[in-house]
Amino acid sequence: MAGKESRLRVRKEGGITNIEFVDRNILDEANIQQIGEEIASLIEADPNPKLLISFSNVDHLSSAALGTLITIHNKIKAKRGQLRLANIDPQIYEVFVITKLNKLFDIHETSQSAIASFA
Amino acid sequence: MPEANPPRNEACVTLDEDTSLYRRIEAEILAALERAEFPKEAIFAVRLALEEAVTNALRHGAAGLPNPRVTLSWRVEPTRVTIVVEDPGPGFNPDAVPDPTAPDRIHLPSGRGIMLMRAFMTRVEFTPPGNRVIMTLDRPSASQPHQRTM
Numbered sequence: 001m002a003g004k005e006s007r008l009r010v011r012k013e014g015g016i017t018n019i020e021f022v023d024r025n026i027l028d029e030a031n032i033q034q035i036g037e038e039i040a041s042l043i044e045a046d047p048n049p050k051l052l053i054s055f056s057n058v059d060h061l062s063s064a065a066l067g068t069l070i071t072i073h074n075k076i077k078a079k080r081g082q083l084r085l086a087n088i089d090p091q092i093y094e095v096f097v098i099t100k101l102n103k104l105f106d107i108h109e110t111s112q113s114a115i116a117s118f119a
Numbered sequence: 120m121p122e123a124n125p126p127r128n129e130a131c132v133t134l135d136e137d138t139s140l141y142r143r144i145e146a147e148i149l150a151a152l153e154r155a156e157f158p159k160e161a162i163f164a165v166r167l168a169l170e171e172a173v174t175n176a177l178r179h180g181a182a183g184l185p186n187p188r189v190t191l192s193w194r195v196e197p198t199r200v201t202i203v204v205e206d207p208g209p210g211f212n213p214d215a216v217p218d219p220t221a222p223d224r225i226h227l228p229s230g231r232g233i234m235l236m237r238a239f240m241t242r243v244e245f246t247p248p249g250n251r252v253i254m255t256l257d258r259p260s261a262s263q264p265h266q267r268t269m
Contacts (some may be wrong), residue, residue, distance in 0.1 A: 003178045028138060028142075029138065029174075030138070046261070060163065060167070062167065062170045062171065062174070063171055063174075063229070063231040063232045063235055064174065066228075066231060067228030067229050067231075068228070070226060071228050073226075074226060090161075091160060091163045095167070095235065097219060098207075098234065098235065098238045099219065099220060099231050099234065099235070100220040100225060101225070104226070106223055
């Protein structure tokens with residue numbers, strides 16, 4: 001991925017990798033693919049991945065983005081890691097509810113709540 | 120001096136895999152919705168359903184064709200927005216698409232597009248053989264929030 005600007009802002013604190021999106025809308029397939037690859041690299045590099053993905057800058061996403069999140073979830077689960085989602089706009093949260101992905105993902109209203117929930 | 124490209128409330132365009140063209144058309148549709156003062160929830164719904172329909176048409180309907188192209192028609196009226204997406208493929212049976220919320224499918228990364236289209240638009244109709252979808256969204260009234268079809 002030489003030369004491509006990261007689509008993520010990543011900060012590691014207390015063993016938890018905090019991830020925010022650079023883009024306000026996670027729709028573009030090229031961006032979604034890059035996001036997936038970047039997060040996959042983070043997971044691979046961590047023997048005990050604890051990821052918090054914040055949607056605080058996101059006002060739109062697509063089913064392809066949901067698919068990438070599911071893939072991330074599956075990768076973390078395979079490593080017995082932990083994943084939390086936080087700061088999801090109500091309209092986007094509705095997408096998770098309709099697809100019942102609110103039952104698959106551990107979703108918190110705030111980053112603080114999500115961070116407190118990590119084992 | 121006349122405006123070079125006056126804002127449109129309807130159009131019919133041909134899309135290919137060039138996402139920048141799609142984004143320009145999407146922006147045009149959303150701008151028309153904003154001019155017509157559709158609420159932000161409706162604009163969100165149209166944006167999502169439109170993305171899903173076009174992605175499905177290009178990725179599935181036009182897949183395998185040498186120059187995949189789909190036709191997108193749209194019209195914004197005071198109380199309704201209509202979007203039609205058509206691909207040159209053989210079609211499919213939308214009723215045969217598996218339920219993506221089923222326990223054995225919830226972990227799969229794909230298969231949610233049609234569900235989201237139906238959830239967020241007022242009406243979604245596939246014209247046989249299934250390579251044309253007509254989606255409408257009626258402006259929600261103040262006393263009756265947007266009723267979703269599930």
